[in-house]
Amino acid sequence: MPSTPALSTVAEHARRADADRTLATAVVAELTSAGLARHFVPRRWGGAEGEFSALLDEVADLAEACTSAAWVGMLWAAHGRFAALLPEEGQREIWGTTPDVRISAALMPPAGRAEPADGGWRVTGTWECVSGIGSAQWVLVAAPEAQGVRVFAVPAEAVEVLDTWDATGLRGTGSHTAVVRDAFVPHHLSVPLAELLRGGDTPGLARCHSVPAQLAGGLMFCAPALGAARRALALWSAWAAGKAPGSGRPHHDSAAVRETLALASAHIDAAGLLLRRAARRADTEPVGAALVAGNQRDAAVAARLLADAVDRLFRTGGAHLRDGSGDLNRLWRDVHTVASHGVLRLEPVAAAYASATLAADAPARSSAASRSR
Template sequence: MRRAADTARRDARAAQRDRRLTDGTVAAVANAGFARHFVPRRWGGDEGTFAEVFRAAAGVGEGCASAAWCAVLWAAHGRFAALLPEEGQKEIWGEGPDVRIAAALMPPSGSASRVSRGWLLQGEWDLTSGVDHAQWMLLAAPEADEPGRPVRVFAVPRRRVTVHDTWNATGLRATGSNTVVLDATVVPDSRSVPLAVLLAGDGGGDAPRCHAAPAHLAGGLMFCAPAAGAARRALTVWNRWARTAAPGGVRPLDRASVQERLARSAAEIEAAELMLCTAADRADVGAITEAATAVNRRDATLAVDWLATAVDRLFRTGGAHLRDAEGELHRHWSDVLTVASHGALRLEPAAEAYARSLEAHGGGDA
């Protein structure tokens, strides 16, 4: 894992410039085992824990949040693909578990129509992080001919889609979260599953915990992992600046106002990471309940807000050279704020789910 973090840090400037991860970083992330982390053991995967993948992604995030973002999503999408029918899983992992899967699940797009022994799928999907280095895709589309247009997820080889270079964001620049277009393609039933099944998890009694967990129990904390690592590194970079004497021999850290901002930001970063680690443990070993899921959603949204607040405070406190657009602190600041703006980490729906869980179960947290 350390090699992946070191490689990501070494290549971060090139990745920012090119708006895609370097081949060296992708290889290091692959060797660290992210793609296989949640893959079923029968295909050679690890069926790993959420705590493990959170810590690993946060470590990579110290070097490059874009690399950590792609890494944790490649892991998460393997977890979703494990809910496909057996034949579809074999197509993906029959030759080995280290298969990188990109996805466009929310919001659904395109359309799917029933045909003999499968589905006719076509459309355009935005924000497919990591697609440049993926081998398979998971694409969510509504069923065009069904009342209510229920949504299904389809596994499609990466070579079948056309990628349009549309991602040019300030933060997470190297994720390559581009737009993909799929011309009308027949996808067999073996490579399709209702989106509701992916969100609910495998309810079978013998399913490994990482596949049984519903998406909202662990999804938010995995999204937060790159931001946790980037915030940790931002604090290190800022501390280096604060301890360096300015002209006249006075260090920024000798000022009371700077000391206060350091204390606040350091405490918020540490508290956020502790809360996310607790959420990961809850996802791994706690009872799978509506209340536990709601608490984890709540904690992920609040933790990432603390991380963004802490890093933004450090950024605004730093000197002009520290805030240079080409500097390391600027990269971590923009990455953390971009993660915090993700739709999956919005407080409003998480707060609503938490409040409803309390009403349904009569009070306290999981």
Template sequence: MLTAQRTRSTPVLADADLIAAARRDAAAAEAAGRLTPQVAAALTRAGFPRHFVPRDRGGAAGEFGPLVSATAQVAEACASAAWCAALFAAHGRLAAYLPPDGRREVWADGPDQRIAAAVVPPQGQAVAQDGGWRLDGAWRPASGVDHADWVLLASWTPGPAGRQHRIFAVPRSELAVEDTWDSCGLRGTGSNTVRAEGVRVPEHRSMPLETLLRPQPGAARCHAVPFPMVAALIFAAPLLGIARGALRTWTAERTGGPAPHPATHTVLAEASARIHAAGLLLDGAAARADRGEITSLAVAENRRDAATAATLCREAVDSLFRAAGLRAHARDSVLQRAWRDATTVAAHGTLDADAAARAYTEAVLTPDGDDPA
């Protein structure tokens, strides 16, 4: 269990204050379609936005293991809070690849800037203008944007070898937010649409997506790991916590009651085994990202393990929900919310099991000289 003591080696903490606030406001976040300001502030104090911020900007340049553990802990209390927490951390990592002047501008007021993003797929329109870019159009979804200080957006732009997937860092104050998020799960993430009208972005606040595949020499370990090696890992972390919370709820509802139905034994044993296996897979993937050799096979193994863990968690939550009876279908059912949240997270493209399987097979059968890009 993580504690409230903050060190460089454990900079992200799912402390008691954050967990209590997330649990207390989970229903309110779902009803409002966004996190409460209190939860957004608590996850910032816990250190999620600064977790991957470079040390020269005051951040922790932290490891993936603590992030996965803390995110899962928060997700047991509120999946939407955990999703935003993980993405604020992840987007800080992406912004760390901006040119030096861009990094200085983004974190001029300190490392706790909350950063939302809509970078895949490219959307809107970017036109070169006056040594920078002019952005127009709409981007969605951008999780946590109502509480963000900055937003990363992506559009197609001309490049040396054809069109280029380019990312732009824009102050949240220069964008309009449209309340469009109405999903069955992760309802409290506020994954709304942002709109730009003639927003100018200087060159130093932009970068091509390929920058994330070939980190600069001498970067901290968390910035030396290519994006595909850790993207699925970060998205799977909330799902692990959702599944653990669902298991705890389902078990508590049956503790001390009448003799369980015979099928209860199988449901409980199989669901708990799936969740335990998923935790081991994500722990291994995080350790590989933090300390393992970076090769094309390692990248593919991480994608494989994160996607498999996500599938195991979704299957576990689904079996618990189906075995919970009619009461799980009530509007205020915690288990129903977990089922909706788990189903929504598992549908994210980064966790696609078929895509991960293809990448793993290609890495095994047609190695490319261990080039992780």
């Protein structure tokens, strides 16, 4: 968990990050020192080979200070997990000096092209929405080549950054466009995308590197929204405990305010429970299609609960609380931006969950039906 000074620094720069559309140098330094980038790095390179449960707590705590900082830190951890599936020589090139290497990525959808070259590939392309690209030291990009889609690790100095990020929420993530022009990538800095998403199968591989990306992807993406919603509730509660202008009576004398408190706090608590269960599953339970689908469902439902909670808080809060430059406004925008991410969309997740669970239960239902005749 980040130290109090680190959280204080992150919180101090939250408004500035939203306005500047990037994280301050001091925030990048604090996040790096806190160990986000090394969370899933293999121990042989000095990393933590950490658990998803610990990352969920750390990212949610960070998001109470700044959602954008939490989002970028979460992705540094996630991308370190992906880079751990590169050949060992490639891992050594990235982490041979330090495990605290900041890695951005643009994997879905694949873009650009990769052409065979002596000892590797020549990679060219443009990838949008690359979070934290301005402070990255390496960038993972996915591009098609003759045998399929591969992921290529490119040093930051070979990547041009186009200032294109101007979204409603998560503005401080600096998710600009990355351009690579005919960069040479050796074999040891590349891995098939399908292998990266499936997880490694080398004997003795750490749990965090062997599970499929979809098992934990949703809960990691949702973690910043959990912290942001908790902070929004704290701000709103301070307002609700205060007195209304004119009447001098507490805002919570209103039945609507009390109902908002009950529902919003319950939704945020429920989302936290769903994410914590999903993280525990990702850390410990045998992996199968039903487990993956269940985790995807829990993350998507948690995102919807969190968006509903901040909606209620935003609608019920007073005019000053909804000020355009205020913290509640920023948190509301951030949570909705997180919830709109493709990984957290409920419709495809619900389809996958129905397919995995109903198909798995079909033989048992058929057998039970036969016995009842």
